[in-house]
Amino acid sequence: MTGTDITYDLRMVRWAPNARGRLEQAALELFGERGYDATTVKEIAERAGLTERTFFRHFADKREVLFGGTTLQDGLVGTLAEIPEDTAPLAAVAATLEAAGELFDGRRDLVRQRQALIAAHPELQERELIKLATLGSALAAALRERGIAEPAASLAAEAGMAVFKVAFERWLEDAEEQAFTQHLRDGFAGLKTLTAGA
Amino acid sequence: MTGTDITYDLRMVRWAPNARGRLEQAALELFGERGYDATTVKEIAERAGLTERTFFRHFADKREVLFGGTTLQDGLVGTLAEIPEDTAPLAAVAATLEAAGELFDGRRDLVRQRQALIAAHPELQERELIKLATLGSALAAALRERGIAEPAASLAAEAGMAVFKVAFERWLEDAEEQAFTQHLRDGFAGLKTLTAGA
DNA sequence: CACGCGATGACAGGCACTGACATCACGTAC
DNA sequence: GTACGTGATGTCAGTGCCTGTCATCGCGTG
Known part of the structure; x- marks a missing residue:
């Protein structure tokens, strides 16, 4: 659980690319798997290999992760x-x-x-x-x-x-x-x- | 602050009437005085002579106190x-x-x-x-x-x-x-x- | 008089969200 | 090539919204 499922190797690159996209992807997956209410922002962030705090740097709130993509x-x-x-x-x-x-x-x-x-x-x-x-x-x-x-x-x-x-x-x-x-x-x-x- | 500003005398009546209305009134006053964000649900409840928990028994959330009246x-x-x-x-x-x-x-x-x-x-x-x-x-x-x-x-x-x-x-x-x-x-x-x- | 009901209080706790400060690879200037 | 600034991230502490659960107790009913 301690970052073992991070998609990118952090030893070579300081930050894996497309953090925002990874968060959106992780959120969609988790919402589908266990529902919106039962999904925690912390869980979304962890699946994306990030922290909760970083989630809120990319999206104003939990809901916005579902609406940010469509411009x-x-x-x-x-x-x-x-x-x-x-x-x-x-x-x-x-x-x-x-x-x-x-x-x-x-x-x-x-x-x-x-x-x-x-x-x-x-x-x-x-x-x-x-x-x-x-x-x-x-x-x-x-x-x-x-x-x-x-x-x-x-x-x-x-x-x-x-x-x-x-x-x-x-x-x-x-x-x-x-x-x-x-x-x-x-x-x-x-x-x-x-x-x-x- | 410990209930000294309760409008109704609780020694005679178990529950003051119109709790919901008092909450709406208190909320409107406080929102006007210090703004919506700067007002706490706890403060609203206290001005109405109630507790935060009771507020949420009358309104599903903080916003609803502004919309519950209009049927x-x-x-x-x-x-x-x-x-x-x-x-x-x-x-x-x-x-x-x-x-x-x-x-x-x-x-x-x-x-x-x-x-x-x-x-x-x-x-x-x-x-x-x-x-x-x-x-x-x-x-x-x-x-x-x-x-x-x-x-x-x-x-x-x-x-x-x-x-x-x-x-x-x-x-x-x-x-x-x-x-x-x-x-x-x-x-x-x-x-x-x-x-x-x- | 016992009993159930209903509105409330008390308490503990989870989760969303924020502010402040630290970290550290990378690019740039000199 | 060394020093410095920058930007994305981590860490931590804290606040406020909201919920579950159990206790309280006046009131009406049988």
Whole structure:
């Protein structure tokens, strides 16, 4: 138990590379093996050949180790910037979110496994929600920079995130395994129908 | 410090009434006086004339003392049930959320103060977000019980929550202090415009 | 009057997280 | 090539959140 399972030989190299990645890997393994609650930060660190203190130098808290990898937000805001300026706000948001979908379709099983973990732990749901909310705010800010005025910018971003959430859930549960993009488009079409009816 | 500031005389009554309310009150005071982080659960309990252990019998965690009071969800689901069955999904959600607004308009300063606290603490934002998400799920379930099929029910609920969030934020910052209902209607109108344009 | 109930207290303990200081390979300057 | 600074890590002590468990005791009930 005293460091016998360290992957890298510390006699030659002061620090094994990719400490952050090793911590994420170890965390995923342990959460899968014995569950989130039953896993200690100390255990994660030890499996990665590090100490608890070092874990907290890489991640702000225990939950963050599950969310640090996805730089979804930066990528999407960049995507939005590349969309033609004259695109309507909601259409721009929709196009941006489609880019996110491409990240999902390739790793369906991995995403499903991750979501199962999150669904079983309210504290993880909270973290997921604040990540999505932050993404929504970032999209709104990006829209504002394109000249969209304020009620519309936030509204488009938030409505887009609403569709995204529903589409994501349906994509997860879809037995036919249709592409995420398909669910997204269904969602935006459904929203259009709903608002037209009201 | 050994119980000298207890509000009720324990010699006559075994337990002072409304322990939960006293805890909420004490928490609000202390959070206002010295901030959320600088306030200890033990301090809250002591100001309420109770022990830390009893605090956790009334609230699942430290944050919950700020959210336990509002039974917003139950009220709103009940409101939705009273709306005519033939109302369009989004219109029904809009009408339901207007009922929530009436709770706000009377206590503008109180709500503002509370939101300032939440805005300053990510952990409180997380809790707020999961409450809103739960409310959204409850609205979707209520819509389903009225016979709305599944993509539409969640979509209407989530879109409604999106508008609610934007309206709430604008209501908070509104220098003219217009009614919450006004901001809500502006929001739904704005959403309609956005979806029509796309 | 005995008994069970329910809200509370007392106590011990685990785990998440933080601050402060020490260590030590590596790169760089001189 | 020696001295020095840097950066990732280790060590240690400590605080606060939260839980399990058992004891207490006024109150209502039979």
